Amino acid sequence: MLFFCSRSQGLTKKRVGTLDMMYGAMELLTKFFEKPQINTTTAMALPVQVAIYVPPSSRSVIPLKVKQMQVLDVFQYDTRLNFVHWKDTHDPSLRSWNRAPAAVCRGLASGKLQFQPYFLPVCGSSPPGNLEISFVPVIKTFALPDGQSLTNVKASSKTFRQPVLSSVLPPATVSHVSAAHWKHFWSLALTSVQRNVGYRLIVGCIPNRQFLHFINPQVFDSPLCPVCQSAPYISHHLLFHCPTKEKIWQEVIFEFLWPTTSINDIKEALLSLDFSNIWYCQLAGITPYRIVLISLSQIWLAHVIFIFDKTSIHHTAIMATIRSNICQTTIEEDKCHSLQ
Numbered sequence: 001m002l003f004f005c006s007r008s009q010g011l012t013k014k015r016v017g018t019l020d021m022m023y024g025a026m027e028l029l030t031k032f033f034e035k036p037q038i039n040t041t042t043a044m045a046l047p048v049q050v051a052i053y054v055p056p057s058s059r060s061v062i063p064l065k066v067k068q069m070q071v072l073d074v075f076q077y078d079t080r081l082n083f084v085h086w087k088d089t090h091d092p093s094l095r096s097w098n099r100a101p102a103a104v105c106r107g108l109a110s111g112k113l114q115f116q117p118y119f120l121p122v123c124g125s126s127p128p129g130n131l132e133i134s135f136v137p138v139i140k141t142f143a144l145p146d147g148q149s150l151t152n153v154k155a156s157s158k159t160f161r162q163p164v165l166s167s168v169l170p171p172a173t174v175s176h177v178s179a180a181h182w183k184h185f186w187s188l189a190l191t192s193v194q195r196n197v198g199y200r201l202i203v204g205c206i207p208n209r210q211f212l213h214f215i216n217p218q219v220f221d222s223p224l225c226p227v228c229q230s231a232p233y234i235s236h237h238l239l240f241h242c243p244t245k246e247k248i249w250q251e252v253i254f255e256f257l258w259p260t261t262s263i264n265d266i267k268e269a270l271l272s273l274d275f276s277n278i279w280y281c282q283l284a285g286i287t288p289y290r291i292v293l294i295s296l297s298q299i300w301l302a303h304v305i306f307i308f309d310k311t312s313i314h315h316t317a318i319m320a321t322i323r324s325n326i327c328q329t330t331i332e333e334d335k336c337h338s339l340q
């Protein structure tokens with residue numbers, strides 16, 4: 001729980017509400033990862049995944065097998081020189097891990113993988129000191145919202161719950177949606193992506209780089225938009241105001257909606273689920289809110305593909321998929337009407 005990078009394993013299957021809340025609370029506490037100085041015994045007991053990371057400049061992928069490795073599987077402690085070092089790559093104990101240790105070793109040697117700052121001191125010569133496993137130095141780096149260190153305070157579960165609860169206050173936008181509009185939204189025949197992104201936008205759950213930067217600044221080194229690098233990466237920027245996305249919305253308006261409709265009109269309609277201001281559509285057989293939701297979902301999909309596959313965002317390609325989705329929907333609605 002103390003190490004963000006290892007939380008995806010171990011307890012995942014057993015994660016229940018309380019544990020989720022504790023994970024959430026740890027992520028939201030202020031921390032200073034540069035400072036902790038763990039001893040060699042503690043370092044050897046860590047999972048390898050916690051000792052290394054992929055720096056933002058590198059495209060390296062940590063081999064899957066590494067998730068199962070402990071530091072002591074691939075490192076050894078030199079009692080003469082007092083430091084932890086990588087085992088010889090021909091060491092017979094590494095054989096069971098196939099090529100994973102060599103890949104990590106190469107990554108570390110070339111700088112494509114790096115040691116976490118709290119692991120680095122044990123790789124340099126230092127007196128062994130206390131040999132008990134202790135995470136106190138790491139715990140000391142966390143601070144509660146009032147600035148107190150976790151080691152100085154007798155914190156109740158309420159203290160931990162506070163940062164989580166304060167971070168999940170329902171956004172004001174939720175109160176702008178009337179019950180009738182919600183009901184209408186749930187009654188629409190939408191694809192899961194269209195519904196998902198519309199819902200996430202209203203409840204403020206679009207993943208964003210600002211939060212990732214806060215909880216793991218070593219990997220997410222900037223809170224700025226990864227597409228244009230010029231604005232904070234928040235959901236409204238990602239979906240509406242990033243220059244490429246603005247261009248797409250303008251084309252959607254020009255091609256399908258009333259020409260004086262603005263991007264803000266669309267944003268307001270999506271946030272309130274009240275589409276009464278966007279009532280005109282240049283195409284017969286399709287409602288304007290469908291056009292807006294189709295466009296939003298395609299922008300979102302293109303963005304996800306950009307983040308995970310590094311495929312650049314081309315507004316002409318996205319416009320083509322929006323057109324084909326709109327065309328498909330019109331045909332389906334026509335078929336529905338002819339069946340009635």
Ligand SMILES: [Zn+2]
Pocket residue numbers: 225226227228229230231237241242243
């Ligand atoms: Zn941008």
